[in-house]
Amino acid sequence: MSDLEQFRQETRAWLEENCPESMRTPVKGFDDLYNGGRNPEIDHPDQKVWCDRMAARGWTVPHWPKEYGGGGLDKEQVKVLRQEMARINARSPLDSFGISMLGPALLHFGSQEQKLEHLPKIARGEIRWCQGYSEPNAGSDLASLATKAEDKGDHYLINGQKIWTSYADKSDWIFCLVRTDNSGSKHEGISFVLFDMASPGVTTRPIKLISGSSPFCETFFDNVKAYKSNLIGEEGKGWAIAKYLLTHEREMISGFGAAPKKSVGQMAVEAIGSDSSGRLANGILRQVIAQYQLDTLAFAATMARVGDEAKAGQGLGAASSIFKYYGTELNKRRNELNLAALGEQALGWDGPEYRDGVVSRDWLRSKGNSIEGGTSEVQLNIISKRVLGLPDA
Amino acid sequence: MALVLTEEQVMLKESAAGFLAEKATVAHLRKLRDSDNAQGFDSDVWAEMAAMGWAGIAIPEEFGGLGYGYTGLGLVLEQAGRNLSASPLQSTVLIAATLISELGNSEQKGRLLPAIAAGEQLITLALQERGHHAPQQTATSARRDGDDFVISGSKLMVLDAASANQFIVIARTGGDVGQQQGLSALLVDAATAGLSVERREMVDSRNVGALVLDKVRVPAANLLGAEGDAWGGLSRTLDIANIGLAAELLGLSVEAFERTVTYLKERKQFGKVIGSFQGLQHRAAELFAELELARSIVLQALHAIDDGEQELALLASAAKAKLCEVAQRASNEAIQMHGGIGMTDEYEIGFFIKRARVAQHTFGDYNYHLDRFALLSGF
Numbered sequence: 152m153s154d155l156e157q158f159r160q161e162t163r164a165w166l167e168e169n170c171p172e173s174m175r176t177p178v179k180g181f182d183d184l185y186n187g188g189r190n191p192e193i194d195h196p197d198q199k200v201w202c203d204r205m206a207a208r209g210w211t212v213p214h215w216p217k218e219y220g221g222g223g224l225d226k227e228q229v230k231v232l233r234q235e236m237a238r239i240n241a242r243s244p245l246d247s248f249g250i251s252m253l254g255p256a257l258l259h260f261g262s263q264e265q266k267l268e269h270l271p272k273i274a275r276g277e278i279r280w281c282q283g284y285s286e287p288n289a290g291s292d293l294a295s296l297a298t299k300a301e302d303k304g305d306h307y308l309i310n311g312q313k314i315w316t317s318y319a320d321k322s323d324w325i326f327c328l329v330r331t332d333n334s335g336s337k338h339e340g341i342s343f344v345l346f347d348m349a350s351p352g353v354t355t356r357p358i359k360l361i362s363g364s365s366p367f368c369e370t371f372f373d374n375v376k377a378y379k380s381n382l383i384g385e386e387g388k389g390w391a392i393a394k395y396l397l398t399h400e401r402e403m404i405s406g407f408g409a410a411p412k413k414s415v416g417q418m419a420v421e422a423i424g425s426d427s428s429g430r431l432a433n434g435i436l437r438q439v440i441a442q443y444q445l446d447t448l449a450f451a452a453t454m455a456r457v458g459d460e461a462k463a464g465q466g467l468g469a470a471s472s473i474f475k476y477y478g479t480e481l482n483k484r485r486n487e488l489n490l491a492a493l494g495e496q497a498l499g500w501d502g503p504e505y506r507d508g509v510v511s512r513d514w515l516r517s518k519g520n521s522i523e524g525g526t527s528e529v530q531l532n533i534i535s536k537r538v539l540g541l542p543d544a
Numbered sequence: 545m546a547l548v549l550t551e552e553q554v555m556l557k558e559s560a561a562g563f564l565a566e567k568a569t570v571a572h573l574r575k576l577r578d579s580d581n582a583q584g585f586d587s588d589v590w591a592e593m594a595a596m597g598w599a600g601i602a603i604p605e606e607f608g609g610l611g612y613g614y615t616g617l618g619l620v621l622e623q624a625g626r627n628l629s630a631s632p633l634q635s636t637v638l639i640a641a642t643l644i645s646e647l648g649n650s651e652q653k654g655r656l657l658p659a660i661a662a663g664e665q666l667i668t669l670a671l672q673e674r675g676h677h678a679p680q681q682t683a684t685s686a687r688r689d690g691d692d693f694v695i696s697g698s699k700l701m702v703l704d705a706a707s708a709n710q711f712i713v714i715a716r717t718g719g720d721v722g723q724q725q726g727l728s729a730l731l732v733d734a735a736t737a738g739l740s741v742e743r744r745e746m747v748d749s750r751n752v753g754a755l756v757l758d759k760v761r762v763p764a765a766n767l768l769g770a771e772g773d774a775w776g777g778l779s780r781t782l783d784i785a786n787i788g789l790a791a792e793l794l795g796l797s798v799e800a801f802e803r804t805v806t807y808l809k810e811r812k813q814f815g816k817v818i819g820s821f822q823g824l825q826h827r828a829a830e831l832f833a834e835l836e837l838a839r840s841i842v843l844q845a846l847h848a849i850d851d852g853e854q855e856l857a858l859l860a861s862a863a864k865a866k867l868c869e870v871a872q873r874a875s876n877e878a879i880q881m882h883g884g885i886g887m888t889d890e891y892e893i894g895f896f897i898k899r900a901r902v903a904q905h906t907f908g909d910y911n912y913h914l915d916r917f918a919l920l921s922g923f
């Protein structure tokens with residue numbers, strides 16, 4: 152038996168034994184994912200059990216080195232682990248910005264001390280992180296951010312405002328872009344700092360989304376202390392880190408473009424019916440769903456191809472923009488098709504008849520996918536300029 | 545009829561625009577939503593609308609209406625779309641009054657139409673039974689029993705169900721599920737035994753309801769039109785309903801678009817207003833062209849109703865399908881071009897996409913009407 156095959160068998164046996172039954176059911180939507188943190192929102196006690204068991208093996212972040220709380224697995228092993236989890240419909244034990252965004256940036260840019268301090272807590276789900284990038288006047292033009300960090304010796308004093316900070320009110324720490332220098336171009340003088348959201352001077356005001364929940368906030372900093380030990384990379388050179396992190400955020404968001412478990416076409420047949428040869432009874436909807444499903448297939452193949460092509464250590468670069476653009480547009484298409492396929496059932500907002508409006512709320516939430524993490528337009532600009540080499544107007 | 549508005553129609557449009565922009569705006573809709581108003585509209589504002597004659601806008605003068613025709617009603621619905629004004633204009637004025645005109649005998653018309661025109665009666669159509677608009681698939685049954693009909697079945701998406709005084713229930717008195725023939729229209733008083741009305745909260749915060757009819761007994765005199773023969777009148781009513789909804793979607797789309805263009809001129813990024821980026825300019829310009837086409841098809845369809853044209857079905861499906869397409873695009877672009885703020889409940893643009901999808905769905909969505917348009921076009 153090959154080593155990989157042995158790994159598969161051991162993994163299968165371990166998962167069978169350790170994954171609670173309740174964690175082998177699909178998540179009920181965005182808010183049903185387990186995010187960890189000092190005061191975790193626990194909908195089911197097994198969420199924490201499952202996370203803790205996986206974390207003990209380093210499998211909340213299987214590809215991270217063991218010394219930082221990871222599993223130390225190679226790419227092939229990670230793939231096997233994912234396949235075996237999928238085989239029993241195991242939920243992801245922990246979803247967090249720490250894993251998908253900050254972790255990769257720390258692994259790349261953090262000092263050994265910083266990695267040892269922060270990564271294991273991310274891996275174990277102890278600290279929940281939020282992303283302090285956008286400001287009222289710095290959205291697509293992120294580099295024009297103005298939140299000020301004043302040098303006070305061993306720490307910075309931070310003043311300013313962030314906006315659209317997802318889960319700021321529920322997070323323990325923030326990775327934050329601040330301006331330490333105003334004298335150069337806008338891309339210079341940006342620094343990447345970490346600080347505790349429980350620090351004096353931090354306030355958050357939740358903002359309600361059109362889907363009815365309040366995942367993001369306005370975040371205000373009034374003389375907040377951020378210790379220099381938590382400055383990542385060099386002072387004033389945070390833009391490169393910010394961009395690196397964005398490629399990982401975009402990769403994460405583009406995952407929404409994956410095909411759903413139950414295909415839209417199947418769902419439509421159940422809702423609308425089919426003719427004797429099995430064709431969906433509505434020919435026009437059938438064509439649009441077919442186009443969508445074909446594109447998800449080609450999208451998945453592209454993700455796989457680019458993944459296989461990427462040499463170890465290479466950044467995602469412009470590929471992340473292509474994926475971010477296409478994946479989020481696919482997810483929006485899928486959600487519109489849910490409405491078209493399910494009709495009245497999809498338009499409910501509340502009440503048991505509509506499972507509390509899960510379909511319409513997910514549909515509304517999906518509209519944000521092509522805005523968060525850099526808008527579709529920003530991705531297209533990046534592709535036009537960096538990949539196609541087209542000049543500015 | 546030339547595709548321009550008469551002076552009288554322009555005045556009507558302007559007075560509707562002024563009134564609704566003051567009394568029935570998105571802010572009012574938000575208030576209705578947040579106070580969990582079961583009725584879904586403001587009765588006082590509706591009383592004012594009725595006092596201006598809007599409840600009888602398309603009802604002939606002989607039945608107490610204004611006799612402005614459907615073009616007049618369409619202009620008001622367009623303004624209601626702009627402001628997302630919630631009222632029984634669709635359920636009672638556009639749909640029930642039309643169905644009564646189409647199918648009712650002279651006694652029924654003489655009794656019901658003036659009551660609607662005076663704003664005294666709210667009547668609504670109970671048709672849809674499953675996830676999609678499929679009138680031929682009606683399975684609710686009405687069985688003749690002496691001088692009565694006994695109705696059993698269930699209905700969904702019944703507009704203004706919670707405040708309706710009467711329902712016009714489409715039920716099968718003959719034929720098989722899937723057939724046009726055998727459908728009947730029956731008036732059912734809201735207080736009739738065996739009828740239960742359940743409020744359903746939809747994404748657009750309007751009031752729709754689900755009905756359960758458990759051996760509901762109504763006198764045979766409540767039949768509108770001949771037994772088993774409602775299809776012709778129902779079908780024409782649905783065409784008119786869809787044209788009216790297209791007019792509402794036109795107003796909604798234009799408003800969402802105009803708000804977006806205003807934002808493109810205000811919001812600055814990279815040291816310029818975002819409206820200076822050609823990627824956005826071209827999309828806005830394309831949408832503008834689409835909206836011009838949308839306006840024309842809606843006006844043509846409204847005129848066709850008033851001219852009594854035979855081609856109504858084709859035009860109705862054309863107008864509804866086109867407006868579903870344009871409203872979807874306009875409401876999606878509105879959010880996307882606003883960026884993060886477009887995703888917030890505090891900002892109003894999200895209300896437009898929510899109402900758009902429900903109005904699109906009501907009495908047949910894009911896929912339904914595009915397919916019907918093709919069929920009626922002979923392919």
Ligand SMILES: Cc1cc2nc3c(=O)[nH]c(=O)nc-3n(C[C@H](O)[C@H](O)[C@H](O)COP(=O)(O)OP(=O)(O)OC[C@H]3O[C@@H](n4cnc5c(N)ncnc54)[C@H](O)[C@@H]3O)c2cc1C
Pocket residue numbers: 281282283284285286287289290291292314315316317318367519520522523524525526527528529532811813814818821823824880881882883884885887
């Ligand atoms: C659900 C959600 C969650 C979010 N979470 C976070 C978070 O956790 N942390 C955080 O920091 N931020 C977060 N954001 C903010 C997000 O990153 C910004 O909203 C986004 O970068 C766009 O910025 P903006 O909202 O200011 O829009 P703007 O930049 O004002 O854009 C408005 C419109 O103009 C377009 N545009 C702008 N510039 C150009 C150009 N040069 N060419 C063509 N078109 C252009 C945009 O694409 C958009 O359509 C979140 C946003 C959403 C919707």
